[in-house]
Amino acid sequence: MxxxxxxxxxxxxxxxxxxxxxxxxxxxxxxxxxxxxxxxxxxxxxxxxxxxxxxxxxxxxxxxxxxxxxxxxxxxxxxxxxxxxxxxxxxxxxxxxxxxxxxxxxxxxxxxxxxxxxxxxxxxxxxxxxxxxxxxxxxxxxxxxxxxxxxxxxxxxxxxxxxxxxxxxxxxxxxxxxxxxxxxxxxxxxxxxxxxxxxxxxxxxxxxxxxxxxxxxxxxxxxxxxxxxxxxxxxxxxxxxxxxxxxxxxxxxxxxxxxxxxxxxxxxxxxxxxxxxxxxxxxxxxxxxxxxxxxxxxxxxxxxxxxxxxxxxxxxxxxxxxxSNQVIGRDVPGMGIKSQIPLLEKEGILKAHPFTPKDLRTVNDGNVVQAGKFIAMVYCSNCHSPSKTGIRPLHRYIPDNITEARMEKYVKGVLTTGNIAYMPKMPMLDSEVKALSTFLVMNRKGGEKAVDAAIRQEIEARQQAKLAEKAKNKIAALTQENN
Ligand code: HEC
Structure with missing residues (x-):
């Protein structure tokens, strides 16, 4: 990997x-x-x-x-x-x-x-x-x-x-x-x-x-x-x-x-x-x-x-x-340095980042908001500080009735392509675009509180599922023993 x-x-x-x-x-x-x-x-x-x-x-x-x-x-x-x-x-x-x-x-x-x-x-x-x-x-x-x-x-x-x-x-x-x-x-x-x-x-x-x-x-x-x-x-x-x-x-x-x-x-x-x-x-x-x-x-x-x-x-x-977000964005042959952008385009940021928590390495229905927040912290927080009322200064730019579809279009069209002078090129898989956009919209509308609540729910649901899985396995094992 x-x-x-x-x-x-x-x-x-x-x-x-x-x-x-x-x-x-x-x-x-x-x-x-x-x-x-x-x-x-x-x-x-x-x-x-x-x-x-x-x-x-x-x-x-x-x-x-x-x-x-x-x-x-x-x-x-x-x-x-x-x-x-x-x-x-x-x-x-x-x-x-x-x-x-x-x-x-x-x-x-x-x-x-x-x-x-x-x-x-x-x-x-x-x-x-x-x-x-x-x-x-x-x-x-x-x-x-x-x-x-x-x-x-x-x-x-x-x-x-x-x-x-x-x-x-x-x-x-x-x-x-x-x-x-x-x-x-x-x-x-x-x-x-x-x-x-x-x-x-x-x-x-x-x-x-x-x-x-x-x-x-x-x-x-x-x-x-x-x-x-x-x-x-x-x-x-x-x-x-x-x-x-x-x-x-x-x-x-x-x-x-x-x-x-x-x-x-x-x-x-x-x-x-x-x-x-x-x-x-x-x-x-x-x-x-x-x-x-x-x-x-x-x-x-x-x-x-x-x-x-x-x-x-x-x-x-x-x-x-x-x-600024620490990604190497350009080849420097003179120093033997390679741009990390191609790998990010292929694998996405979640898989390429060594410190992504295990549960977030691929986006799925159960971790969208949490993965989106992780991406925002890694890619954006260096320039846009998270605060209680949302990531700064984005509330000034993102309209408050923004839809997820509109947000996705912006993230994919502008941020993943680097089609803008003052922000880095930030490649993302489609699933990551979706996760980040979900997070950004939630963050814009409900601030940190809404996001944290959603993430708590996601974590609890994952824990429940894990417990259920464990119980199921145990029952299966017991049934086998009894036979
Ligand atoms: C290198 C610093 C930097 C990084 C990293 C960065 N931005 Fe920006 N961003 C800016 C600057 C500078 C502006 C111009 C507005 C300002 O802050 O004054 C801006 C503006 C924006 C805007 C307003 C619309 C626009 O096009 O000007 C949005 C939305 C935005 N950024 C989202 C993001 C998201 C989401 C990420 C992470 C995926 C991100 N930015 C990462 C520096 C950055």
């Missing part, structure tokens, strides 16, 4: 597994980007401190460094493994695709990451204990190592959207997968916004500076850094949109709410206004205000950016060959 590489589906009630990953990833990006930007800022400030023989700059580095150590490094180190855990269960084949292509790149990133972590301790605790020149050298190593982690991880992240070069599909090879237009534009964009984050978070440290003249100097430095990087970042975002596959743009237009664009513009304008304010009036920078603004700006800016990137990839989760 042929099985494909599917794993049990992680089903996170109401929220959906994708959002859990997005939540953890947003915090991770926040922490990691702020640290990398700060590392480069420290290299610059340390250099200046050495050239101009200034203690106050070193003191600033020490304070900002300590703040990073306590907040971003701890948050980064917790959310980093958090991303591994959550993506491994949410998207085992997606993360597997990345590991198969980039395991050594990742190992290299960790080497630099170790240097980065050791570096931040040295930067903070060696201020005043080594001469300024040595401190500058350490800062430069710290900055370069931090930037290296970023460079590597962006190559991997952009592979999720699309392999660097089209040739990768035929030839494989990690350089083909790694380097492409998308990688470099994304790198430039992230570097720009990372300085924005460094400037915003740095405001919290500036708020603590006692000497008004120095406070003003640092507020100006960070203000300029923030303004320039935000403008460059916004320009890079426009370029980035040109470097993603057309398909991704189509999905984005379909998928993102209409308030998306105005709210991004509002966040950008607000960020610029904030920097201008802090430059003109450094005295407004008190810790509570700076901290509050940091949270607002960073979360409001990052969350939409990361979710947009996630949505745009649909229907793929990695490399334009692993679908």
């Amino acid at each position: 042929d099985l494909i590489s599917l794993y049990p589906t992680w089903y996170e009630p109401t929220v959906g597994s994708g959002w859990v990953v997005a939540f953890i990833a947003t915090f991770h990006v926040l922490a990691s980007h702020t640290s990398v930007g700060a590392a480069l800022l420290f290299a610059y400030l340390s250099h200046k401190a050495y050239r101009e023989d200034r203690e106050d700059l070193l003191d600033f580095i020490k304070k900002y460094g300590l703040f990073l150590l306590v907040f971003t490094y701890v948050a980064g180190s917790i959310t980093g493994p958090g991303i591994w855990y959550s993506t491994t269960v949410a998207s085992p084949n997606g993360i597997g695709a990345l590991i198969h292509s980039f395991v050594w790149k990742w190992a290299t990133e960790w080497v630099f990451f170790v240097i980065e972590v050791v570096g931040v301790y040295m930067i903070v605790y060696l201020v005043g204990k080594v001469d300024k020149r040595t401190h500058m050298k350490i800062s430069v190593i710290f900055g370069v190592a931090s930037l290296a982690t970023m460079l590597i991880i962006v190559g991997i992240l952009s592979f999720m959207m699309v392999p660097g070069k089209e040739a990768w599909f035929q030839q494989g090879g990690y350089l083909n997968g790694f380097y492409g237009e998308n990688t470099f534009i994304q790198l430039a964009m992230r570097m720009a916004f990372m300085f924005t984050m460094t400037a915003v978070v740095g405001g919290i440290v500036v708020a603590g500076i006692k000497d008004p003249a120095f406070k003003k100097e640092m507020a100006r430095k960070l203000g300029w850094l923030g303004i320039i990087s935000t403008i460059i970042g916004a320009a890079m975002f426009q370029l980035y949109l040109k470097a993603v596959p057309d398909q991704a743009l189509l999905v984005m237009e379909n998928r993102l709410p209409s308030y998306f664009e105005p709210s991004i513009i509002a966040v950008l304008a607000g960020t610029l206004a904030y920097f201008i304010l802090t430059m003109l009036r450094p005295q407004v920078l008190v810790q509570a205000f700076a901290g509050g603004m940091a949270v607002v700006i960073l979360v409001a800016g990052l969350w939409p950016e990361e979710t947009a990137r996630e949505s745009m990839r649909k229907p793929w989760v990695a490399g334009q060959y692993v679908y």
